[in-house]
Amino acid sequence: FRYKQWYQRRVRGDLWKHILLSKKLSPSSTELAQAIATFAVKLATEPIDPKHITSYVASRLVPLSKKPNGIRPIGIGEILRRLVGKVITRALKPDIIECTAPIQLCAGLESGVEAAVHAARDLFESENCECILLVDASNAFNSLNRVSALNNINYT
Secondary structure: OHHHHHHHHHHHHHHHHHHHHOOOOOOHHHHHHHHHHHHHHHHHHOOOOHHHHHHHHOEEEEEEEEOOOEEEEEEEEOHHHHHHHHHHHHHHHHHHHHHHOOOOOOOOOOOHHHHHHHHHHHHHHOOOOOOOOOOOOOOHHHOOOHHHHHHHHHHO
16 A cells, blocks of 8 residues: 555656656646746745645645554645745755754754764763753644643753
8 A cells, every 4th residue: 555655656756757857748848847936936935825825735634643543644745846845945955054054953964963963972971961851842733831841841
């Protein structure tokens, strides 16, 4: 079943790639690519009424098992949405890194997570460190009560 889903996504992705890059479909493929680029620029630079892009932002919901016996719905955007998102992200990558790099280790930094692991190890091995507190606070569906969490941190 999973292979079938992967194959269907792969076929759809390959179809878009074929349509956009095919010389046989030119000039239509070039016009489509230009229209997608124009849409991406507009999406990234202008305010757009959400009513006009409902089909674009629609997602397929896939239910994933959640321990102990729940379901977590995961929304998967369609290929055009993922394509435009990747293009915009690639164009804005330097700005994203500049704005998020101090707090997001995977925001374009080379070996960001590896550096964090080494930094934590060095901190733990220093003479001034008695312990390291690891907090795994889930915020899926805004389930974390921040007031209670902060109160518990202060009085624990």
